[in-house]
Amino acid sequence: MAAGTLYTYPENWRAFKAQIAAQYSGAALKVASTTPAFTFGQTNRTPAFLQNFPLGKVPAYQGDDGFCLFESNAIAHYLSNEALRGATPQAAAQVLQWVSFADSEIIPPASTWVFPTLGIMQFNKQATEQAKEDVKRALTVLNQHLNTRTFLVGERISLADITVVCSMLWLYKQVLEPSFRQPYNNVNRWFITCINQPQFKVVLGEVKLCEKMAQFDAKKFAEMQPKKEAAPKKEKAPKEAAKPQEKKEKKKEEKKEEKKPAPEEDMDDCDAALAAEPKSKDPFAHLPKSTFVMIEFKRKYSNEDTLAVAIPHFWDNFDKEGYSIWYSQYKYSDELTLTFKSCNLITGMFQRLDKLRKNAFASVILFGTDNNSSISGIWVFRGQELAFPVTDWQIDYESYDWRKLDSDSEECKTMVKEYFAWEGDFKHVGKAFNQGKIFK
Known part of the structure; x- marks a missing residue:
């Protein structure tokens, strides 16, 4: 029987x-989720x-025998018994089918819809409606x-x-109000049955369904963003004689204490990792102020x-x-297979380019069907150069062909x-590709 610690x-x-x-x-499972056993954002960055x-990601499992696993589905599978995994090859395959279904069909739209309501992601009306x-x-x-x-x-x-x-937990807790979930009585019955099993309850506690x-909440979202440090105020020279040296040193120490950032709040690991990264020099700071306000x-x-307002x-x-417009096209269309994987390719790039959000905008589309698709998009960047080579954020851009567009042209x-x-x-x-479906 498995025994170990879940971080x-x-x-x-x-x-x-x-x-x-x-x-x-x-399985004998110990959970390390709070200080001093485990501090997210600190412990998971130690050598x-x-x-x-x-990868420094959680959850992460370490067995008492030293066996280590990351990725939640693999950990859950390892800690399961035969009855949970599927006692026959057919049952095991069906279990895997639904695990994959959750990853590909539920989690992406659920995240797009729910994360903005929790204040950990900006709201996008069209993306939310599609979700x-x-x-x-x-x-x-x-x-x-x-x-x-x-x-x-x-x-x-x-x-x-x-x-x-x-x-589906956060869907039911945050957004699936009674009128929205009413058509899905079988799902509601099944979900309520599961969360009321003793084995679920001891982990989840009482789950209150969304009313x-x-x-x-824009205010909540703003509060969740990492705070910028205020520049230290310059002190005026005292009119009287200088104070003793030890008092000056004490003031310096006090200022150092003031500049320490507040501890990170617990949030989704991807967002927390982005928020905790050290701030780098703004690569666009040298550009003249623009009249175009991206936000x-x-x-x-x-x-x-x-069509009526935004464009x-x-x-x-x-x-x-102050800005330039670029067309991008994915180079390796012949390697694209399942459409959901190609969609993940796009969203993954966007997530890893979060630092560019103040100085860039992109709309990237997947055209086609499984095993016959292409990816292309329009990007708006601060300045006249392609943003990636002039920054440290060179994420996936080499997998695309890039062409700068003339903003005055009809083509653009x-x-x-x-x-x-x-x-x-x-x-x-x-x-x-164009005759196939457009995956937004």
Whole structure:
């Protein structure tokens, strides 16, 4: 029987999968989530931790025998027994099917919809509306499957149920209000049955279902952002004689204490890692001040109609001296396989380029179908140079061909309209790809 320690931060739904599995299997699992056993953002950056878990991500598992695992699904699988994993090859494959379903069909739209309501991600109206539709589609699939079943695989709870419940936990707590979830009675029955099992309850506690759909709170989002250090005030020279040296030293020590940042709040590990990275010099600081205010355009784009409001605002205010517009096309279309993996390729790049958000905007689209697709997009950068080579944020850009567009040309205006609105003829995209679905 497995025995070891799970390193995580409090209320990490990914860690819940392993904890619930351990409750069913009887694995001896210790959870290190608070100081002094484990401090997220500190312990996971130490050489000793990184030697066992090179990515520094949590949850991470270390067995009493020294065996180490990262990635929550692998940990949950290891801590499960045969009944949870699937007693037959067919059942095991079905369990894996639903685990993959949670990762590809539930977690991406759930994150897009829920994270802004928690204040850990900026709100994007179009992305949120698309996420709601994707969640409905996933719920429909589950509802049909559970029409004649109590659980996802077999006649009792398996790792499939544990994984899918945990992936939907924040949906049910934050946004799936009664009117939204009403059409999915089979899913609701199954979810409530699972969370009320003793093995779930001891980990999750009482789960209160959403009564009113949570909305984006701009104030909360601003509070969650890392605070900038205020520049120390210059002291006026005293009129009287200088004070004793030890008092000066004491003042210096006090100022040093004031400049220490407040401890990081617990948040999603990706966002916390970004927030905790040391601030680097602004590579755009040397550029003249621009009349185009990127954040104002992004608010229009996120919250108002794209064609009627956001795009006219963009062209009315665009500063072609201070900003440039670029077209990107993924070089390796022949290597793209499943569309959900290609979508993850795009979102992963965006997440790792979070530092560019104040000085850049992009709309990137996947065209086509499984094993026959292409990726291309429009990017707006501060300055006249491609942003990646002049910064330290050279994320994935070498996998794309880049072409600077003339902002006064009809070609540019058409492409901006099509890519920003996610609709149009897209004549520059290969016909075979353009005839397929547009994945936004």
